[in-house]
Amino acid sequence: MLTRTRYFLVASLLVLGVGVGTGLVAYYVGFPAGAFTRGDAADELRFIPRDAAVVAYVDVQDVMASDLRQKLHKALPGDGNGQREFQERTGINIETDIDRIVACLNPNSSMSNLPGAGLVIARGRFDEVKIEALMREHGAHVEEYSGQRLIVADRADHADAGDHPPQTTTFALSFMEPGLTAVGSTNLVKNAIDLHRAGDNPQTGLVSVMRNEEMMQQVKALESGNAWAVGRFDALASRAHLPQGVAERLPPITWFAVSGHVNGGLRGVIRAEARDEESANNLRDVVRGFMALGKLQAGSNPQMQLIAQSLELGGTGKTVALSFVVPAEVFDAVATMMPKRQPEKPQPEKPQP
Amino acid sequence: MSVSRSSPSLFGSAARIFELSLGQMLWSRRSVFLGLLLGFPVLLAFALRTIDAMYRAGLWRQINGVRVGGAAIFGLMIWLLYIRFIVPVLGVFYGTSLIADEVDDKTITYLFTRPIPRSAVLLGKYLAYLVCTTLLVLPSVMLVFFLIVPIGGGSIGAAFPALLRDFGMLAIGLAAYGAVFALVGTRIKRPLIVGLVFSFGWEPAVLLFPGYLKRLTVAYYMQALVTHEMPQDSAVSVLMQVFREVPTVATSLAALAIISTGTVWLAGRAVEHKEYVLEQ
Numbered sequence: 230m231l232t233r234t235r236y237f238l239v240a241s242l243l244v245l246g247v248g249v250g251t252g253l254v255a256y257y258v259g260f261p262a263g264a265f266t267r268g269d270a271a272d273e274l275r276f277i278p279r280d281a282a283v284v285a286y287v288d289v290q291d292v293m294a295s296d297l298r299q300k301l302h303k304a305l306p307g308d309g310n311g312q313r314e315f316q317e318r319t320g321i322n323i324e325t326d327i328d329r330i331v332a333c334l335n336p337n338s339s340m341s342n343l344p345g346a347g348l349v350i351a352r353g354r355f356d357e358v359k360i361e362a363l364m365r366e367h368g369a370h371v372e373e374y375s376g377q378r379l380i381v382a383d384r385a386d387h388a389d390a391g392d393h394p395p396q397t398t399t400f401a402l403s404f405m406e407p408g409l410t411a412v413g414s415t416n417l418v419k420n421a422i423d424l425h426r427a428g429d430n431p432q433t434g435l436v437s438v439m440r441n442e443e444m445m446q447q448v449k450a451l452e453s454g455n456a457w458a459v460g461r462f463d464a465l466a467s468r469a470h471l472p473q474g475v476a477e478r479l480p481p482i483t484w485f486a487v488s489g490h491v492n493g494g495l496r497g498v499i500r501a502e503a504r505d506e507e508s509a510n511n512l513r514d515v516v517r518g519f520m521a522l523g524k525l526q527a528g529s530n531p532q533m534q535l536i537a538q539s540l541e542l543g544g545t546g547k548t549v550a551l552s553f554v555v556p557a558e559v560f561d562a563v564a565t566m567m568p569k570r571q572p573e574k575p576q577p578e579k580p581q582p
Numbered sequence: 583m584s585v586s587r588s589s590p591s592l593f594g595s596a597a598r599i600f601e602l603s604l605g606q607m608l609w610s611r612r613s614v615f616l617g618l619l620l621g622f623p624v625l626l627a628f629a630l631r632t633i634d635a636m637y638r639a640g641l642w643r644q645i646n647g648v649r650v651g652g653a654a655i656f657g658l659m660i661w662l663l664y665i666r667f668i669v670p671v672l673g674v675f676y677g678t679s680l681i682a683d684e685v686d687d688k689t690i691t692y693l694f695t696r697p698i699p700r701s702a703v704l705l706g707k708y709l710a711y712l713v714c715t716t717l718l719v720l721p722s723v724m725l726v727f728f729l730i731v732p733i734g735g736g737s738i739g740a741a742f743p744a745l746l747r748d749f750g751m752l753a754i755g756l757a758a759y760g761a762v763f764a765l766v767g768t769r770i771k772r773p774l775i776v777g778l779v780f781s782f783g784w785e786p787a788v789l790l791f792p793g794y795l796k797r798l799t800v801a802y803y804m805q806a807l808v809t810h811e812m813p814q815d816s817a818v819s820v821l822m823q824v825f826r827e828v829p830t831v832a833t834s835l836a837a838l839a840i841i842s843t844g845t846v847w848l849a850g851r852a853v854e855h856k857e858y859v860l861e862q
Contacts, residue, residue: 234605241717248724249746255739429809433828439740442654449737 273331273350274448275428276411276421277438281333281348283460284438284448289327289353291455296493300560321360327353333438335417336464346398348413348421357404364402377422379403381415447486447502454497457488462501480515481508493557500550509547516542516551532559592705595698599706600713607707607714612675616715619671620722623663627729630655634733652733653741657810659726660748664719665804669752670785672715673759674777678767680707681853690858701850708764708846715756720749744809751807758800758838761845768852800841806834 277284292298321327332349361371361380369382381401401415403422411421424437438444447459462482481504489497503509520540527533539554590598607613681704684690693703723745731741759781766780767773785799796802806828829837 231605231609234608237608238717241721244721244724245717248721248728251728252738252742252745255737256742257739 273329273352273409274439275437276350276405276424277331277333277348278335278417278420278424279436279438279441281335281438281441281444282464283334283458284444285330285332285458286456287330288455289323289329292491293324295455295491296557297491297495297560300557321353321355326355327351329353333417334460334465335414346414346417348411348417350421351410351412352408354408355404355410360402374403374419375422375426377403377405377426379415379418379422443484447484450500451486451488451498454488454490456491457486459484459486480512481505482512494560495555496553498550498552500544500548503547503549506547509544509549512549513542513544516549532556532562535559590698592699592702595696595702596706596709598698599693599703600709601706603707603710604714607676607710612679615675616672616718619668620718623659623668624722624725624729626663627659627726631729631733652731653737653744655733656727656730656741657744659730660723660810661808664723664752665755665801665808668719669755669804670759670781670801672719672756673763674774674781676711676715677760677763678773678777680704680711680764680767682767682773685858694858700854704764704768704850704853705846708760708849711760711764712753712757715760716753719752719756723748723752747807747809751804751809754807754835754838754842755800755804757842758804761842761849762800765845765849765852768849768856800838803829803834803837803841806831 273286274284330349330351332347335346335348361378364380364382365371367382369380372379372381379401380403381399383399399415400413401418402410402412403418404410405422405425411418411425420435423435427435429435429437429440444459448457451457451459462485480501482501483504484502486500487497489495501512503512520537520542523540524534524537527537535556536553536559539552539556541552542550543552544550681690684693684703694700727741727745728738731738762780763773763777766776770776785801788795788799789801
């Protein structure tokens with residue numbers, strides 16, 4: 230073999246080696262971006278359909294363990310019966326059993342009204358037998374779909390104000406793998422099962438939201454937080470059957486995004502992408518007006534003043550962003566205004582016969 | 583004392599031919615054409631990246647009013663430049679010339695008079711073609727990937743698994759097209775014309791229509807391996823989308839493996855049995 234041939238082989242393999250090495254480093258280290266991190270929402274986003282109009286994520290564990298939630302739990306009236314009853318009926322303790330949730334809303338063309346079709350992908354620890362038994366008690370039946378058990382329940386929707394007759398939609402639940410459940414409209418659950426089984430396959434039209442570049446760019450642009458939602462405002466507004474006057478006055482927003490971090494207090498950003506820069510400037514003016522009004526209303530209330538002062542309007546070009554911080558002191562003040570929660574009394578023992 | 587000399591095995595002989603042919607193939611005039619062909623996507627990617635840097639406002643990143651990210655542009659380039667053009671062209675130009683060049687140069691006699699199986703000549707040259715084209719195409723794709731994917735905030739890490747799949751798909755495509763055209767080159771008198779007609783006449787035409795004929799193409803099986811969405815860049819592409827039935831990945835892999843090994847074997851047999859008459 231000629232020396233130059235040998236050099237060519239070495240150079241070519243070197244380019245490939247460096248490229249693959251860099252790609253691997255980017256894959257394992259450089260993948261996280263903002264709220265979108267592998268191992269968090271990314272795993273569940275693989276099962277959300279590409280044409281979802283709204284995608285939302287909540288790190289339930291983080292929110293439940295936050296100081297804010299603990300404060301509200303102690304302060305708000307109610308003895309937690311609802312939560313206990315939910316646990317007894319489903320075997321799910323919301324505080325400990327659900328790790329995170331990814332949900333989506335898909336305005337279904339076959340349905341006349343919002344919310345259309347919805348899907349929730351939850352990761353956690355679930356008592357599959359108990360949940361299935363509960364659903365069957367309420368008239369659900371079990372189907373087999375692509376090797377997965379699908380628990381399907383019929384749900385009669387009410388007729389709307391127009392001429393549309395009442396529709397019967399089906400609602401399904403499937404445990405796609407241990408600790409991962411999909412629940413929602415049957416078609417979306419079946420789609421999630423297909424995506425779980427075969428992964429993305431654009432050739433067959435089976436594509437997840439991860440390939441929706443516009444949506445993923447919105448997700449990546451989010452501030453880090455333990456809860457967020459991103460959606461197409463125009464897609465939702467066009468199917469909301471709003472009165473003509475209201476629909477005309479809606480700001481020309483294409484995308485909206487909300488992200489929040491719940492800990493001692495609440496820190497969040499609301500972001501909207503307008504159709505053009507002029508619309509964005511108009512929207513900024515409107516928000517500025519509301520901010521001024523809010524500051525006036527805050528008056529001498531120190532907690533409200535703290536919130537008003539934290540409001541910050543930002544964004545460039547077509548993007549309008551409003552960030553806010555609700556400090557822990559505000560929630561402390563709210564807690565003092567609430568009636569004190571009664572400590573749980575021990576149940577009197579029944580007399581023995 | 584007599585020394586018994588056994589003739590070398592098929593693969594041993596093929597390895598010797600491979601070593602000899604790789605250098606010839608790399609430093610031939612055809613490689614200039616190959617360099618230009620593979621340099622074009624890299625230059626295009628470089629130009630796109632420069633434009634992106636100049637117009638970061640994203641004015642140009644709109645195709646039919648839809649914002650397009652780097653990963654989508656990369657997918658488009660894989661489809662339009664590599665799968666539909668570069669891979670078939672390399673297969674045609676190199677595959678058909680494996681034996682034909684030696685016949686035209688009247689050097690085939692030197693190879694056939696060596697004490698090695700004739701089919702080893704074809705096998706060695708085919709392997710040299712595969713290594714030569716793969717080691718030129720993959721770095722070109724790699725450079726395009728790193729230049730294009732970050733455009734519009736695209737993530738290298740997110741798109742990297744797709745790049746590895748593209749590498750596999752392109753290598754398989756080069757193997758299949760090269761094998762088919764190696765057979766054409768050993769059997770047919772004017773292999774280059776036949777190869778070009780097959781790649782740019784028969785394959786695109788047959789893929790447009792429903793029916794079984796498309797199974798007699800390599801492109802039909804290649805399509806199933808592409809992870810990027812097929813671009814709807816023309817009316818022909820839209821028609822292809824409409825009438826397209828895509829085989830499963832397993833079927834495609836099996837079919838391409840059968841095509842590659844089957845046609846190389848047939849080409850080897852043809853070389854073994856054909857009598858080459860060198861024109862004076």
